[in-house]
Amino acid sequence: MQRSPYSNDAYTVGWISASHDEFVVGMAVLDEEHGRPQSTPADDTNAYHLGRLSEHNVVMACLSGGQMGTGPAAIVAENMRRTFKNIRFALLVGIGGGVPAKTKDIRLGDVVVSYPTGIYTGIVQYDYGKLKRNGEVERKDWFCAPPRKILAAVDLLKAYHMRPKNPMNNMSHFIERLGEEYAYPGQNEDFLYQADYDHKSGSENCDACDESGLIARNPRSYPCRPNVHHGVIASGSMVIKSGVERDRINQRYGNSILCFDMEAAGLMNNFPCLVVRGISDYSDSHKNDKWRFYAVATASAYAKELLSHIEAIDVRVLPSMNEAELLNVVSQRIEKVDRNITENTLVLKKAEEDARKRNLYDLQMQCERWLRPPNMRQVQQTNTKKRLRGTCGWIWSNTTFVNWYTLDPSSNLDGILYVYGPPGCGKSILASYIVDFMSKIEVNSFLFAFSGAHASQRNLSDLLRSLIWQLLRVAPAEDAISVLQSLAVIGQLTTTELWTAFGTMAALVSEPVFCIIDGIDECEDTASELVEKLLHFLTDHSRFRFILLGRHRAFHAVNCARHTVEVESSLTEQDIETLIEAEISLSDTLNGANLRHEVTMALKQQADGNFLWIKFMLRHLDKSVGVADALERLHNLPYDLQTTYEQLLLGLVRRLEPSEIDLARKILSFIVVAQRPLTLDEFQHMLAADALSTSSRKDQSIDDYLIPRLDRRVLELQTYIRQFGKLTDPLQMLFRAIVRKASALPILALLLVAMFYYRVGREEDCLEILTVALEKVKGKEGPLQFLILESIASVYDQIGQHEMAWAHWAKALDGLEKKLGPDHEVTLFTIYLIGLRSYRLGKYTDALSSFMTVFSRHEKKLPRRQLDFYRHISYDTGRAYVKLQQYQQALPFLSAALSSSKKLFGQKEVNEPHKLFYMGITYWGLGQYMEALEALHKALGGLEKRYGEEHRNILFVQRAIALASLVSAWVPPSYSGYTLQWSDNFAGSAGTLPNSNNWNIITGNPGVNGELETYTSSNRNVQLSGGNTLQLVPWKDSSVSGGWTSGRLESKYVFTPSAGKITLAEADIRFGSNPTSAKQGIWPAFWILGNSIRSGTAWPGCGELDILETINGQLTGYGTAHCNVYPGGICNEPNGRGGSIAIPDQSWHTWRIVWDRTPSTWQSETITWYMDGQLFHRLTGSQIGDSNVWASLCHDPLYFILNVAVGGTWPGYPNSATLDGYGSMMEIAYVAVYTS
Structure with missing residues (x-):
């Protein structure tokens, strides 16, 4: 074809097609064809067709080589802009995939025109953006909106199409001229399926698709007249062929998308452009090529009609592409400046807020050092651990309490509830329960407990310092700290000044606050003085409510008690039963069928609502030697709590009871006088016969005095036997005589002699006697064999022969597992000790095997019931992993050990520096050098306090810190013949x-x-x-x-x-x-x-x-x-x-x-x-x-x-x-x- 008679500068409108089919129809819309350009730059890879459409000289180009997507489109547009410098805007005309919805009746053959909607300029690039928490997309791009003149023409044409009378729509006339190939396929070929119903694979059409997957739609009155939709077109680099994915992307953009294409985003970044798309499918797996040509025709027909409503003069006054690009760049830079200002403002605000928070925290710490409030959190945690699940709930069924709690106070007298009861009835546990409950329902609650045993919990000054400190949690921080700072200038405040400070702080609080004050009877100041002050306080602070708990005598002088709750036994009966059942279930002695019921009934009858008495009596009964002894104790339970308290204060309850000491002495006596080794059964009957001979009861037999699980009791008494070292000279002479005929002695007599030699430092003689004893029990597994093997292992371990110790521990374990079972606590503790021996010998894999065996068999009990043991085995497991350089596995065990140490001892626990040291080494091995340094520095501080600055442990940690600080720097290597x-x-x-x-x-x-x-x-x-x-x-x-x-x-x-x-x-x-x-x-x-x-x-x-x-x-x-x-x-x-x-x-x-x-x-x-x-x-x-x-x-x-x-x-x-x-x-x- 000939060249155009017009220069390139004469063309003002661009027309870009994505495919050859679209390009062919585009040429057909021209009213006059001009041919090829007069000239094109050598680096312009586009092929152009020029012509006139209405009053406009139009440049047409197509993506070459079947390429699709935003990249090729951008190249075509950029080449067109450079070659035809006077182009004012471009049309991107072709087909797209529709996005149907209930509110958007989009059909195949309809036309979608890009049009600014909401925050979008008409085009979004759906595969480039930031997905926000709510699922919406925050744009990371910026697209040019079409020129206002063009949008005005779109609005005008929209109005023409929508006129109720004589609507003007010339699109159908143009489509008819294109021929039968571009004709309307018919409504019976327009299938819309549910988004999640996929096309049947292997079929070119939808004949095999189930009609139940179709969406029913009303037929259109004028199906041959395509509807035109205006809004957002989503553009990206891939074809959307999934109804689910289509709807998901649409939802991310607020359901604003009308159709998908693959080119628009490539044009509109720096190119004023209007996109016109004929809908050829629904962006799902049911692609329908029958609509392709018709959709191309409807889009081209719309573009032709649109240009016919735009005056040539209106186009020429628009800025050229280069000018538009410059304006767009300036606009983008202004917007970027605005964004930077906004972002910097946010950064400054955040920095300011962080600084404010740090400053507040520092001020809070200063206030804490000045106030020195007692640690009520620890009191709360201790009482919470003591409380059994399901107890204390009776308080919410108590009418007096519920009425007071829900009352709108009409006077200051309504602001106080008095809870009283005898000692041991559970008042302190109840106080902590109320605080826990209110915390769960997000009601502000404070706890204070008076205690004569703690110097910081004795008087009203202590109470006020605690309440003021706790008010910092709910009062506006800056105002509250300002109040405290003004008071801190005064120094230590008197009680009167503290009441004033409490009132000033309370005035800052706008929410209800409940203050639970326990142990009123232990306060050095009188309850009447406290109540008087509280009533005065409540006059001006009606949002505050107080619950006072104490013994009845504490409130005798309080005459204005309007709301009172007495903790009676009838209220706590169910809680008492829960406690008894829980304690008995943990006792081997009392949990038998013949004792459990009788003990439960006796304690319930005599408890009178007193939890402490129950605990003391159960501890007393648990020391029973046999059923008969338990029944004897049960029938003679002391009713005098005062006596029980005195025993507790003296510490007698925690020591071996006289009956246990007597049992141990009897066992040793029988051993010494026996002419041969005694079996456990013989021991049981000898002890029972001895008890029966001294009993005054005539209705009992020897069976009533048999000791259940005597083997276990022997092991439990081992501690006492081994410490039985206050030997008189006559006894020492007896031992020397016994040793001379050791091979003929009973086994336990030999053990007694071996213990004597061990206590006086004669380990070799001790081992000799223990070896004879071991020969005597050869082939006889049981507690005695374990006792001997354990003793031998301990002696070898003491004298440094760890290999021999380890071997005897292993033998002991084998016997224990067969006799007591693999999960018995004695068995597990022995496995743990074997693990420690393995660790000392450098057998870290063997040590880990032992430790993990204990964890796997006893994991549920360890954290709750044996916290001290748990921290030790966790620490030992962690450091064994460290020795094996398995740092990731070591970390949780060392963390658990540190956590357990703090629960038991706080920060001053003596072994904590060692745990921190291994934690530091673990972090180092994981490459977390900052955490490693922090842990090692803490360890260094603890070790210096314990050992002094010159100890070898200190020097070792100092070297570790130096190495961690100066980890070998990575340097890129040098390669011969290459320059970095x-x-x-x-x-x-x-x-x-x-x-x-x-x-x-x-x-x-x-x-x-x-x-x-x-x-x-x-x-x-x-x-x-x-x-x-x-x-x-x-x-x-x-x-x-x-x-x-x-x-x-x-x-x-x-x-x-x-x-x-x-x-x-x-x-x-x-x-x-x-x-x-x-x-x-x-x-x-x-x-x-x-x-x-x-x-x-x-x-x-x-x-x-x-x-x-x-x-x-x-x-x-x-x-x-x-x-x-x-x-x-x-x-x-x-x-x-x-x-x-x-x-x-x-x-x-x-x-x-x-x-x-x-x-x-x-x-x-x-x-x-x-x-x-x-x-x-x-x-x-x-x-x-x-x-x-x-x-x-x-x-x-x-x-x-x-x-x-x-x-x-x-x-x-x-x-x-x-x-x-x-x-x-x-x-x-x-x-x-x-x-x-």
Whole structure:
């Protein structure tokens, strides 16, 4: 065809088609054809067809080579803008996928026109944005709206189409002229299926699809007249073929999307453009090619009609494309400045708020040091632990209490409730229960307990200091602290001044507050004085309510008690029964069927609502020697609580009772006089006969005095027997005589003699006697054999022969497991001691096996009932893991040990520095150097207090701290024949961010690949380790959409592989030590993108080189190139061209990519991937076969990306076993670039 008679500057309107079919119909709309341009620049790859439509000279172009997507569209538009400099705007005309909805009756063949709606300019790029918590999308792009003149013409044409009388719509006339191929297919070919009903595979049409999946719609009155819809068109780089995905994207944009296409976003970034789409399908799997030509025709017909309503003069006064681009850039920069100002304001506000909070905290600590309030939290926690589940609930059924609690006080007398009862009736537990309950229903409640045993809980001053301190929780912080600061100037306040301060603080509170004050009878000041002060206080502070608990006598002088609750036995009867059942279930002596009922009934009858008496009596009964002794004690229970209290104060209850001491002495006596070893059965009957002979009861037999589980009682009395060391001279003479005929003596007599020798330091004689005893019980498993083996092991351990000790412990364990069972506490404790012996011998694996056996058999009991034992075994397990350098496994055990120590002893527990030391070593092994330093410094402080500054333990920890502070710096290696061009070895203090001159920290969700993570700039996700490494750490976080946060860096450094040289880029990388099975969904990567993506080139046309990717903890590294177009194309997107290699372990490995541009032709150039110098993938220019595509990978500027993604279409998504934190991190020692 001939060239146009007009110069390129004469053309003012652009028309762009995505496909050949669209281009053909576009030509047909012209009123006059001009042919080809007079000239085009050499680098313009477009083919143009020129003509006139109405009054406008129009330039038409089409995406070439069947390419689709935003990238090719952007190239066509940019070329058109440079060649035809006077173009004012462009039309993008073609087909799209509709998004039907109840409120949008979109049918096949309808037309959708991009039109500004809400916050959108008419086009959104759905695969580029930030997904917010509520599911909506925050745009990360900016698209030009069409010129106002064009939008005005759209509005005018819309009005013409909608006129109730004589609507003007010339679209059908044009479509008829195109011929039968473009005719309306008919309503019977327009099928809309449910979003989740997929097309039957293998069928080109929907004949095999079930009609039940169809959505019923009313037929249109004028089906041949296409409807025109105005609103948002969603543009992206992939074809949407899923109804579910279609609706999901639409929902993210507030259900504002009318249709999908693949080109609009590429044009409208810097190009004033109106997009017109004919609907050819519903963006689902039911694609229908029958509507393709008709949809092209309706879109072209609309565009033709629209231009006929726009005056040529109106177009010429619009700015040209270049001018429009300049205006758009200026607009964007102004908007960016506005955003920066807003962001900086937010940052400053946050910094100001953080500073305010820190200042408030410091002031609070100053106030605490001045007030010195007693620790009521500890009192509350102690009482809460004592309370049994299901008790104390009776208070909410008590009419007096409920009426008072729900009362709207009419006078200050209504502000106080008095709860009284005898000692031991559970008042203190009730007080803590009320506080716990109110806390759960979010009612402000304070607790104070008077106690004569604590100097800080004795008088009204102590009460007021506590209540003032607790008021800081609910009063406005700044105002409350200001009040306290003004008072602190005075110094220590008198009680009167404290009442004034309490009143001033209370005036700041706008919510109801309940103050529960226990132990009124233990207050040094009188209850009447307290009540008088409270009534005066309540006159001005009606929001406050007080519950006072104490013995009845405390309230005798209080004459104005309007609301009272007496803790009577009838109220607590159920709680008493719960306590008795719980305590008896823990007793071997009382839990038998023949005793349980009788004990329960007797205690219930005599308890009279007194919990303390119950506890003392159960402890007393539990010491019984046999059923008869238990019944005897039960029938003679003391009623005098005063006597019980005196015994408690003297500590007698916690010692061996006389009956136990008598039992031990009888056993030893029988051993010494016996002529042969006695069996347990013989022992039982001898002891029972002895008890029966001294009894005054005539109705009992010897069976009533048999001791149940005598073997257990012997083991329990072992402590007493071994400490039975106050031997008189006559007894020592007796022992010497016995030793001379040791082989003929009973076994327990031998043990008694062995213990004597052990106590006087004669270990060899002790071992000799114990060896004789062991020979006597050879082949006879039971408690005596265990006693002997345990004694031998202890002696060997004492004299340093640990191997021999360990061997005897193992023998003892074998016998115990057979006799007492594998889960018996004595068996488990023996296993633990064997583990300790293994640890001392350096057999750390054997030690761990022992410790973990105890945990697996006894785990449920350990934390609650034996906290002290639990902390020891947790500590020993943790340090054994440390010795084996299994730091991830050590961490939870050491943490549990520290937590248990603090619960038992607080911060001053003597072994805590050692636990902190091992915790520091563990953090060090995990690469968490900041945490390691903190733990080691704490350990150093504790050890210095214990040992002094010169002890060897101190020097060792000091060296560890020095090493942790000066971890060997990673330095990029030197390679012969190569020059280091750029590197970052991530030097800096632990917890700081990487060098901002080298890296951009990316934030937000990239909105690609279906990933879950939200990238942040927090040092929780991105931090320098302090040991010259960078750590990118994924964390679970329910506060962000997707439930995960992570870290991503992009280099500011940009490099280009040099022509005629070899360029290599590499990094040393390791992965966190979580088990690979616990990394489902974790996706670390070290990769490169073409820098052109930063200036608008779409992916994958910009080029991408993945140096390392690995997923789900699999020890496989992938190297991949992505290029050209999506989908398909030269690099077979989305798969790319790649290779893989097995990774030996999760430790440090060097990942390298090498560009070789030394060959004379680009086809011979190579890109090669290596791990630790081992080649695992290579790509050549000839394999790519396109010089431009190869240039995007090998000739053009590139930049680095480091990130840890979570979830996505490739790895899948995390499951319940997926762990977060440092164990799932990617750690980088350095990144470097070299050239030959």
